[in-house]
Amino acid sequence: MKIVCIGRNYADHAKEMGNKVPDEPVVFIKPDSALLRNNNPFYVPAFTNEVHYELELVVRIDKNGKSIPKQFAKDYYSSMALGIDFTARDLQQKLKEKGLPWEKAKGFDYSACISPFVPVVKNMQDVNFEMHKNGSPVQVGHTADMIHEVDEIIAYVSQYFMLKTGDYIFTGTPAGVGPVSVGDLFEGYLQGEKLLSCAIK
Ligand code: MG
Numbered sequence: 001m002k003i004v005c006i007g008r009n010y011a012d013h014a015k016e017m018g019n020k021v022p023d024e025p026v027v028f029i030k031p032d033s034a035l036l037r038n039n040n041p042f043y044v045p046a047f048t049n050e051v052h053y054e055l056e057l058v059v060r061i062d063k064n065g066k067s068i069p070k071q072f073a074k075d076y077y078s079s080m081a082l083g084i085d086f087t088a089r090d091l092q093q094k095l096k097e098k099g100l101p102w103e104k105a106k107g108f109d110y111s112a113c114i115s116p117f118v119p120v121v122k123n124m125q126d127v128n129f130e131m132h133k134n135g136s137p138v139q140v141g142h143t144a145d146m147i148h149e150v151d152e153i154i155a156y157v158s159q160y161f162m163l164k165t166g167d168y169i170f171t172g173t174p175a176g177v178g179p180v181s182v183g184d185l186f187e188g189y190l191q192g193e194k195l196l197s198c199a200i201k
Pocket of ligand 1: 056
């Protein structure tokens with residue numbers, strides 16, 4: 001199982017990070033050891049002083065496929081969830097400056113928090129989601145604002161990486177990312193329903 005993630009997929013987030021909006025999806029992968037499930041807490045690792053939360057819509061692949069045409073992408077997933085792409089921003093910044101890969105900053109243990117899944121909706125580009133930090137909204141997202149739509153992401157990614165049953169796709173974060181602190185509680189709402197809860201320890 002692999003966790004495929006898309007970076008800079010919302011223009012307002014790319015802007016807040018000082019990044020250009022990319023022509024093609026920015027793709028990276030987290031290993032299976034990054035999974036954090038069942039609303040378990042997140043423990044801040046010792047190698048970073050600045051972990052950011054990034055709330056993202058996640059889909060689960062339920063059929064193997066390679067080079068999937070966009071018009072058939074819908075056949076390859078039937079459930080969605082919320083995820084937090086935990087990012088060691090200080091480490092990522094250092095790696096970016098040196099032109100090195102992001103893996104250590106993005107794929108570390110338990111950096112991919114995923115909520116329980118719910119069935120997908122007919123129009124995946126009409127899904128709203130929100131992150132609340134200690135009870136107040138910090139990210140308000142709508143999939144209509146994605147630069148690359150879910151089906152386009154599946155088509156693009158599967159040219160390079162065969163998608164297999166059980167893989168997860170993180171589809172990018174809207175603006176409003178920020179640092180986590182020990183004691184914080186993050187709660188994610190998908191279409192108004194609370195699906196995700198993650199305490200920072
Ligand atoms: Mg992300």
